[in-house]
Amino acid sequence: MKTIDDFNFENKKALIRVDFNVPLDDNHQVTDTTRIEAAKPTILKVLEDGGSAILMSHLGRPKNNEPEFSLKHIVAKVSEIIGVQVKFVENCVGAAAEKAASELEPGEILLLENLRYHDEETAGDKGFAEQLAQLGDIYVNDAFGTAHRAHASTTIVAQFFPENKCFGYLLAKEIESIDKVLHDSESPVLAILGGAKVSSKITVIENVLDKVDDLILGGGMAYTFIKAQGGQIGSSICEDDKQELALDILKKAKEKNVNVHLPVDVLAADSFSEFANTKVEPIDKIPDGWQGLDAGPKSLENFAQVVKNSKTILWNGPLGVFEMEPFAKGTIALGDAIAEATSNGTFSLVGGGDSVAAVKQFGFENKVSYVSTGGGAMLEMLEGKELPGIAAIKE
Ligand SMILES: Nc1ncnc2c1ncn2[C@@H]1O[C@H](COP(=O)(O)OP(=O)(O)O)[C@@H](O)[C@H]1O
Numbered sequence: 001m002k003t004i005d006d007f008n009f010e011n012k013k014a015l016i017r018v019d020f021n022v023p024l025d026d027n028h029q030v031t032d033t034t035r036i037e038a039a040k041p042t043i044l045k046v047l048e049d050g051g052s053a054i055l056m057s058h059l060g061r062p063k064n065n066e067p068e069f070s071l072k073h074i075v076a077k078v079s080e081i082i083g084v085q086v087k088f089v090e091n092c093v094g095a096a097a098e099k100a101a102s103e104l105e106p107g108e109i110l111l112l113e114n115l116r117y118h119d120e121e122t123a124g125d126k127g128f129a130e131q132l133a134q135l136g137d138i139y140v141n142d143a144f145g146t147a148h149r150a151h152a153s154t155t156i157v158a159q160f161f162p163e164n165k166c167f168g169y170l171l172a173k174e175i176e177s178i179d180k181v182l183h184d185s186e187s188p189v190l191a192i193l194g195g196a197k198v199s200s201k202i203t204v205i206e207n208v209l210d211k212v213d214d215l216i217l218g219g220g221m222a223y224t225f226i227k228a229q230g231g232q233i234g235s236s237i238c239e240d241d242k243q244e245l246a247l248d249i250l251k252k253a254k255e256k257n258v259n260v261h262l263p264v265d266v267l268a269a270d271s272f273s274e275f276a277n278t279k280v281e282p283i284d285k286i287p288d289g290w291q292g293l294d295a296g297p298k299s300l301e302n303f304a305q306v307v308k309n310s311k312t313i314l315w316n317g318p319l320g321v322f323e324m325e326p327f328a329k330g331t332i333a334l335g336d337a338i339a340e341a342t343s344n345g346t347f348s349l350v351g352g353g354d355s356v357a358a359v360k361q362f363g364f365e366n367k368v369s370y371v372s373t374g375g376g377a378m379l380e381m382l383e384g385k386e387l388p389g390i391a392a393i394k395e
């Protein structure tokens with residue numbers, strides 16, 4: 001398998017899949033630049049060789065081409081970080097994209113519009129992947145955060161570059177670092193799963209049970225489990241069709257002697273707003289019209305104890321809606337506990353777009369052992385799976 005250093009990009013167009021799925025605020029400003037900075041070495045290598053870079057990414061999960069998911073919002077930030085004025089084309093395929101790509105000169109960068117404005121991207125459509133492939137000479141995958149998706153731009157497109165495909169520096173570094181953690185991890189191993197992507201991440205839990213001693217299920221992930229056990233969760237986020245799976249996971253965890261720690265109390269709010277009224281409630285008695293937006297004090301005490309007793313910690317997904325100040329306490333308290341455990345010799349790995357943003361915002365970046373740009377991707381590696389985006393380069 002070739003690495004990016006085996007290629008000379010002089011007069012070549014590199015088609016680079018990056019993960020620029022970055023958090024934006026209400027004014028479409030990038031609030032965490034980690035994923036852009038992480039892709040910089042790969043982009044600079046291409047430019048310094050005398051090549052040009054065509055960057056493709058998704059942003060969020062658009063359903064109807066909503067304009068807030070346009071990658072045009074990040075052009076200025078990418079230009080500032082890379083130090084080159086980035087060109088932008090308002091479609092990732094078709095005549096406009098082909099023209100912009102063909103006119104690209106060495107040293108220039110072109111950013112394509114959100115890949116997920118086309119359903120063919122997530123469907124892994126071969127014809128769409130071929131259209132993307134026509135834009136570049138060498139395919140570089142540097143999107144670790146999306147390497148667990150068998151999408152057109154992350155996996156299928158590689159078929160059209162049998163000799164000319166490689167990992168970028170970020171993807172190569174992430175594989176090496178996470179592999180090392182997985183093979184050298186000391187027990188007890190704790191995985192902490194929070195966040196909001198319940199349906200895509202709940203399916204990972206079952207396979208993670210063989211690898212961990214303790215499992216904390218917090219954030220938006222917890223409520224499906226609480227409701228499945230008969231609790232009242234008000235209007236907290238929940239995936240009703242995953243309740244049976246949740247019960248099955250709890251049963252399997254028991255059989256495998258994995259200790260599952262769910263929150264016992266929450267900070268509930270009467271609306272999804274930083275100006276909402278709030279109160280602490282037992283997690284299984286959240287009144288109608290209220291929703292759990294952060295962990296409660298008793299839960300945080302319990303979680304801190306589990307963290308203290310662990311030798312390896314993998315964390316994906318904030319414990320609350322940390323973007324709003326009143327609901328950030330749980331994520332900060334967990335970060336504090338992990339930082340303290342790390343200073344006492346525990347290995348801690350934190351991953352995920354929003355988790356990394358939280359860790360940076362609250363100053364834990366240098367107090368944990370390793371920060372990964374991928375959340376779901378990291379968890380699926382933990383399952384022991386080869387990710388489709390990685391396999392496609394190796395094939
Ligand atoms: N109780 C909750 N209800 C709704 N959203 C939540 C809750 N707890 C956390 N979140 C949200 O989860 C999001 C992050 O989830 P996710 O994308 O799975 O994490 P990551 O990007 O780190 O992998 C954050 O934006 C946060 O506001």
Ligand SMILES: O=C(OP(=O)(O)O)[C@H](O)COP(=O)(O)O
Nearest residue numbers: 021145146352353374375376377
């Ligand atoms: O942010 C991402 O994943 P993460 O939230 O697990 O870190 C990736 O960009 C993948 O996005 P997706 O989960 O919408 O496919």
